[in-house]
Amino acid sequence: MMRSLLLCLAVLSLIPTDACQPDGKARSPMTKSVFGRLPNGREVHEFTLTNRFGLSTQILNYGATVRSLLVPDRNGKLEDVVLGYDSLSEYVDGTAYFGAIVGRYGNRIGKGQFQLDGKQYRLTINDGENHLHGGKTGFNKALWDATVLSDSAEPSLQLQYVSPDGEEGYPGTVTLKVIYTLTENNELRIAYEGVTDRPTVLNPTHHSYFNLSGSFTHPILGHLLMIEADSFTPADKGLIPTGQMMNVTDTPMDFRTPTAIGARIDDSFEQLVLGKGYDHNWILRGGAGRVRKAAELYEPASGRLMTVFTDQPGLQFYSGNFLDGTAKGKNGIAYGHRTGLCLETQAFPDSPNKPQFPSVTLRPGEVYRQTAIYQFSTR
Numbered sequence: 151m152m153r154s155l156l157l158c159l160a161v162l163s164l165i166p167t168d169a170c171q172p173d174g175k176a177r178s179p180m181t182k183s184v185f186g187r188l189p190n191g192r193e194v195h196e197f198t199l200t201n202r203f204g205l206s207t208q209i210l211n212y213g214a215t216v217r218s219l220l221v222p223d224r225n226g227k228l229e230d231v232v233l234g235y236d237s238l239s240e241y242v243d244g245t246a247y248f249g250a251i252v253g254r255y256g257n258r259i260g261k262g263q264f265q266l267d268g269k270q271y272r273l274t275i276n277d278g279e280n281h282l283h284g285g286k287t288g289f290n291k292a293l294w295d296a297t298v299l300s301d302s303a304e305p306s307l308q309l310q311y312v313s314p315d316g317e318e319g320y321p322g323t324v325t326l327k328v329i330y331t332l333t334e335n336n337e338l339r340i341a342y343e344g345v346t347d348r349p350t351v352l353n354p355t356h357h358s359y360f361n362l363s364g365s366f367t368h369p370i371l372g373h374l375l376m377i378e379a380d381s382f383t384p385a386d387k388g389l390i391p392t393g394q395m396m397n398v399t400d401t402p403m404d405f406r407t408p409t410a411i412g413a414r415i416d417d418s419f420e421q422l423v424l425g426k427g428y429d430h431n432w433i434l435r436g437g438a439g440r441v442r443k444a445a446e447l448y449e450p451a452s453g454r455l456m457t458v459f460t461d462q463p464g465l466q467f468y469s470g471n472f473l474d475g476t477a478k479g480k481n482g483i484a485y486g487h488r489t490g491l492c493l494e495t496q497a498f499p500d501s502p503n504k505p506q507f508p509s510v511t512l513r514p515g516e517v518y519r520q521t522a523i524y525q526f527s528t529r
């Protein structure tokens with residue numbers, strides 16, 4: 151005990167004081183381990199990032215996946231707030247996109263087709279008659295190259311994926327870097343940077359399913375949600391936007407003040423019926439290109455509050471409607487209906503076919519950039 155305490159004191163100049171645990175052991179801001187092997191024999195690694203307040207996350211280089219995120223409740227109790235699996239094979243076989251970076255196009259492209267510079271492109275159809283989250287083998291199924299950028303008080307991991315020309319039908323070789331950082335402000339910050347060698351479309355997003363209660367056996371219906379949006383993009387039965395923008399006033403889509411997710415989710419409002427709950431894109435206030443607050447999610451029993459910031463024009467709020475208990479997650483817990491929710495920072499769905507929506511075209515010489523921040527505190 152004495153020895154480990156002395157050891158801890160010795161490394162205080164390198165790591166923050168609070169990184170010493172009660173047992174005197176220093177908590178390392180970043181560790182790396184082998185998570186499993188892909189069917190082709192390639193090794194998948196898991197990186198554990200920890201800040202001095204105990205916030206920690208396990209990130210896989212498979213799918214650039216956030217596998218766990220331990221966050222304190224109002225009494226300082228650390229609990230996992232994201233859905234995920236225990237083993238690599240479940241990620242390989244899974245269809246829920248737990249914690250992954252999805253792309254090239256996060257969300258749907260109608261009929262899996264679009265035109266760019268007068269040329270027609272056909273993408274993989276993997277969701278009814280549409281294309282979803284980059285196709286059958288999207289970025290969530292790729293093995294990314296990992297580089298530890300900082301092993302300090304703000305541990306930072308870079309993941310890079312080179313998506314070949316023609317992958318899932320998309321033109322151009324795209325190189326996407328995603329940097330995950332655990333900040334001193336108890337934030338998980340995600341910075342994206344992408345380039346291409348031919349004109350293409352790019353709209354990646356992060357797909358964690360959050361349940362701030364610390365228990366994945368309970369639905370997220372009691373969480374209070376606030377979204378900084380006066381309107382949303384209504385969609386058809388395949389969840390492809392109609393192209394209109396609808397004001398949220400006097401509808402169950404109005405989250406301008408914190409409202410329980412379950413309060414109106416089963417209303418007969420047509421958009422909720424079509425979405426089988428919430429599965430829509432909100433048009434964020436304040437214009438794109440500037441990082442601003444997009445949403446707040448609060449879980450009253452634990453006191454956990456998550457504030458989402460983004461520079462993107464839209465936010466997809468998906469209330470986990472397709473979770474049905476068949477996916478067994480960490481510790482063998484079956485993820486029932488609406489036991490997790492996604493808040494995906496992104497451009498609007500089907501933008502390549504909607505000239506009135508903000509553009510998602512990326513050309514050679516341009517750099518795609520996105521910042522998303524999930525900040526944790528308590529009330």
Ligand code: BGC
Pocket residue numbers: 245246247257389429430466468472492494
């Ligand atoms: C979509 C849902 C889809 C889910 C797949 C969400 O981003 O909005 O419609 O079922 O991803 O996990």
